[in-house]
Amino acid sequence: MLPETIFRSSALEPADRFGTWRDIMTETHAPMDLRSEHEAEFWVNQRNIALGDVTVYPLECFPLTFRRTPKLISKSDPEAFHISLVKRGTGMLRLGKETLVHGAFDYHTSDTSRSFELSSGPDPFEIIGVEIPKAALPMPPRAAAKVIGRRISARTGIGSLLATFLTQVTEESSTYQEGDGARLSTVLADLVASLFAGVLDADRSLPPETHRRTSLLRIKSFIHNNSDSSELDVAAIAAAHHISVSYLHRLFQQEGKGMTVAGFLLEQRLTRARQDLSDPLRQDVPVHAIAARRGFSHAAAFSRAFKNAYGIPPTDFRRQVIPPTGTPCALPLHPSAPVAPTAASRPAIREG
Incomplete structure (x- = not known):
């Protein structure tokens, strides 16, 4: 199983929920100013899945605002890019003088070295977030930084492929071995770099091996579908x-x-x-x-x-x-039997 931590606000008293989660976000991601009109009755479910140096975190939460200020940046900068697949809800990103609205099946991006303010819409939202060190991305950080704040769709092309990958990893995290983390982090870094390069129309900035692995992922997804x-x-x-x-x-x-x-x-x-x-x-x-x-x-x-x-x-x-009663029974498979990518079941997620 991949290393994973789980936070459920329901396990705490209402008065402790928001403050505890705010401290966790500061420790596991980057120092941020988090505010919400729902602090008194705050609700959040979050899992942090470690893929080596890369963290993937499914998150569903009451509306709130994230702020990363120059003061917080000077205090601590993990030198990372953040990308979130918006699965439900909306968000408005203020990056300098620019404002961008995100909706479902868009990607939100940010840079821990740049100030920003991200406000969710009036309703609860759901994302799959990714924190990836700049050094882990197989493309020049200066080029990748040009993508931050742009509108990116998760409905087509590499955006869709990345969304499928993130969904599979988060839904089936218990089926992977801990040693799979390094391989999965490489795949994820390749997909993010390819997504960024496509936005910039700068595929030549990617290493040949990244092109090859991304092409193979795209082809396998096509065959599967x-x-x-x-x-x-x-x-x-x-x-x-x-x-x-x-x-x-x-x-x-x-x-x-x-x-x-x-x-x-x-x-x-x-x-x-x-x-x-x-x-x-x-x-x-x-x-x-x-x-x-x-x-x-x-x-x-x-x-x-x-x-x-x-x-x-x-x-x-x-x-x-399928016996005559129509009740399925277990049948051992032949050792060479292929395994479906999504066939393995997941144990119930513990509260914590």
């Missing part, structure tokens, strides 16, 4: 990303995990087909129809691939996981 199409194959994937088939193969080979393009596509299809076969609500859907629904053109090819992956034919698998 489109694997149900029977027309999707290696050539179609390459064409959709305006690259050659040989370069596509090379991207996967350079990852060094033994996964091929075709293998990754097959894994996505099999994982979804297995979920369908395990669903009591679909027990009357023929196996061949499920195969077609998940991108397999031939039922026989699906049966062979399923048995190779799970060690049992799909019909027998369904019979064992």
Whole structure:
């Protein structure tokens, strides 16, 4: 499990909630002046997930105002960039003479070395925040600083890819090993740098390795979202990303995990087909129809691939996981079975 701390205001007396959380924010992020009209009945839920030097924190909170002043900067500056995915609510950022309003599925950015004031809207808000040291970002800090305060969307392109990554990490943090933190922080830094470079139209400022890793993430996301199409194959994937088939193969080979393009596509299809076969609500859907629904053109090819992956034919698998009563039962998987990116369950979050 990734190192994680949790703060729930409900665990404290109302009079202690705002002040305690304000102190925690100052210690874990940077000294800030926090104010709220709801201090007397303040409510906040926050998790801090450590990915090496990078911190990711899901946060939902009553309305408030963050201020980072010259005095606070002189007191302490962790030399970090902050980026938040706004999931719910609105915010208004004052950065010098500029004012920018953020809404849901926008990114808010700030720099611990610059003064700013960020006020949320009148309703509770929800974000996924990221604190990333400037030294950890694979692009020149002066270039990255030019992005601060600009409007950035999380709905398309790298912005959407970053939003998917942040959502997955925060929702499935308990499924990762502590040693995964360094790898995840590298992926996150690459995505943030690519997002910033796209805003600046300055992709050339990024190292080649950052380009490669970001391209692979984008391609994997595309395959995951489109694997149900029977027309999707290696050539179609390459064409959709305006690259050659040989370069596509090379991207996967350079990852060094033994996964091929075709293998990754097959894994996505099999994982979804297995979920369908395990669903009591679909027990009357023929196996061949499920195969077609998940991108397999031939039922026989699906049966062979399923048995190779799970060690049992799909019909027998369904019979064992969905008994006549319609109540699913557990079935051990074949050691080579692919694992769905979002299949692992999470334990209940403790109060604290």
